[in-house]
Amino acid sequence: MTDTDTDADDADAQDGQLIAGWHGRYYEDFAVGDVYKHPFGRTVTETDNVWMTNVTMNLNPMHFNEAYAAETEFGERLVDGTFVIALAVGMSVIDVSVNATANLGYDDVRHHNPVFHGDTLFAESEVLSKRELESRDHVGIVETELRTYNQNDDLVLSLERTPMVLKRDHADPSAATPPGWPEGIGTQPEDL
Secondary structure, X not given: OOHHHHHHHHHHHHOOOOOOOOOOOOHHHOXXXXXXXXXXXXXXXXXHXXXXXXXXXXXXXXXXXXXXXXXXXXXXXXXXXXXXXXXXXXXXXXXXXXOEEXXXXXXXXXXXXXXXXXXXXXXXXXXXXEEEOOOOOOEEEEEEEEEEEOOOOOEEEEEEEEEEEEOHHXXXXXXXXXXXXXXXXXXXXXXX
16 A cells, blocks of 8 residues: 555545434324335244244244144144234334334234245335324324235235324434434544
């Protein structure tokens, strides 16, 4: 590396800036009828199923007894449905509830098809309704339908989800303090 290369590298470093990442949607960002296809499909493993079954003390042998499950109409163990719900909701957080102050309810939960070890799940949410609250001016209620599909485009789960979402002017998002970060942690604009 020459002295000229070093000078150029130093100049580039001085031009650095703190760039805001995705801060999630605020109440104002939701529009009825919009559909958000959540990023990152997730393959369900046997470990996921065994862990969830054991942690929740789900004693249905369909989830942990291969010999038993082999004799059923499915011929193999099924993934615990509560894991599928938790995974689907988790996949939707990036688009629907990063800025939620509360989840008010999960309604109309339906398991449409079984999930097996090795299935890859994908989730999307459709905005069904939104409304402001007279009692709380800093949030609004957003109702969504969460749909989850496997790698074969089979609908495996649907549910309605109702988070209470923060309004943007009450959030004061910034590159230095994104959702979940306390003020002053990590790189600050004055550090660059």
